[in-house]
Amino acid sequence: MTQITAADRAAQINAATEALAGAGNISFYGLLSTDPTYWADCGVHTGSELDRLLAYEDYIETYKERYNIKPRWMRVEDHTAEEWQQMAVAV
Numbered sequence: 001m002t003q004i005t006a007a008d009r010a011a012q013i014n015a016a017t018e019a020l021a022g023a024g025n026i027s028f029y030g031l032l033s034t035d036p037t038y039w040a041d042c043g044v045h046t047g048s049e050l051d052r053l054l055a056y057e058d059y060i061e062t063y064k065e066r067y068n069i070k071p072r073w074m075r076v077e078d079h080t081a082e083e084w085q086q087m088a089v090a091v
Contacts, residue, residue, distance in 0.1 A: 006039035009047030013054075052076060055084035062088045 004012075010032035020026045032050075033039070044050050056076040064070045079087065 004047040005036060006044045006046060006050040007034050007036040009050045010034050010039070012047075013050075048081065052079075052081040052084065055081040055088070059084045059088040059091070062091045066091050 014031045
């Protein structure tokens with residue numbers, strides 16, 4: 001199975017976000033960069049790596065909101081995107 005690039009995955013996420021905004025479901029939102037060089041510079045090359053990074057960032061922010069501290073001991077590579085998502089819900 002061919003893996004999509006981080007830039008292509010970002011474009012998919014942006015399209016879904018813009019669809020929600022167009023339907024009036026959200027009013028304040030940001031879009032991800034679709035520049036492949038940007039993602040390469042971040043060390044993110046595939047769509048699954050981008051999904052994992054975004055899930056990790058969501059977990060970090062959720063943890064910070066709950067405990068008033070960022071869990072700086074956690075690393076993005078410690079878990080899969082699905083594990084980060086489950087952990088964010090459990091915080």
